[in-house]
Amino acid sequence: MIPLDTLMLFIVTTFVIVLSPGPAAITVTAEAASNGFKRSTLIIAGIAAANVVFFGLSATGISALIIASSTLFSIIKWIGVLYLLYLGFGAIFSNAGPLSISASNKGRAAIHKTFLRGFILELSNSKALLYFSALLPQFIDISRPIAPQLITLCLITVLLDLFCYSLYAYLGYKSLRMSIKPFIIKWINRTTGCMLVFAGLKMATVEK
Template sequence: MIMSIESWSLFIISASLLSLSPGPDLIFILSKSLAHGRKIGLTAAAGVCTGAFVHVLAAALGLSAILATSATAFMLVKYVGAAYLIYLGIKALFAKESALAFKDKTNKKTSASSVFRQGMLIDILNPKVAIFFMAFLPQFITAQSGYVIEQTIFLGFLVILIGFAIEAVYVFSAAPLATYLKKHSRFALWLDRAFGGLLVGLGARLATASRT
């Protein structure tokens, strides 16, 4: 695909700023990194990116237009996503001990798959992500060159790749704190509750979001 240097620069800067901005996916990744270390943090990021790719495919096939034009469809996905974020937040708020207290190695594999699914659902159930890809990607597509679906998927994949790279930096920056938190369980518990409060707040914000 043919794009000018200016267009590529704008695309990369915009995709990077999107990934740097705080949101439910970043809060989720940071909380899992602090609680379980780098491996689970990267698993959370992979789940979030997988969910984002579902939206890219939907945008490429035109399915995201339904969320942008149908108030009913948008509200349905919005409220399900908001409820899921609030559920995760309340779960963290009322936990009796920090996630750092779970040290059973036999649960590592199950925990990783659960974290991956949670990350994927957080992104899939956020209609704002669907509308972002539908509004953002077409600005960089060269229609006259054809292969619109392929271009959409390629650009969407690049956005996700940039996002994963930035999220990995967050993961590797946050993970060393886990050693400190394991030695200060009370502080870790309150940190879990702070993340839970943020998730509840983000869920409430999503529930009141409009399509514009």
């Protein structure tokens, strides 16, 4: 088992990181404002699933290999940068962009697409890769069985993802329930898009 003080430090650290506004939080909020709270849970599930993959990579040591390879790290980083810029400029210049405040079509294909949006967004986040590769090992006691510790920390991270991003989704959903004038919707789209573009540009400066 993980010592209680180490476990609490991990919970607090991860909670602060997850709760901090970022591309994932922006996307979840915008999706809830566009299509309701229920639809935004698909993006949240995608983000959580990507973090499970990160834990799997950390457990097998692949993430350390990615960090060690400048080429692999750069590929992942620039995929994330381009994806954020795509989402951001799509919201800024198109009324029907990915983050536009308007109801989208529903169906199995739309559900899968929404889930994948969250999954790809988090999986291509180079900062998340750095977190799981550099910070996560600090909470692992190599003198104890590794697998139970990773499973415990993974479950905690998933629960924190679900809780924190659900808060953002609720805020977005509440904005949907309010009577929002067209010019405010346009301002929200443009502001959200600019924030995603800014996040993409900041991600481009991340070094391993």
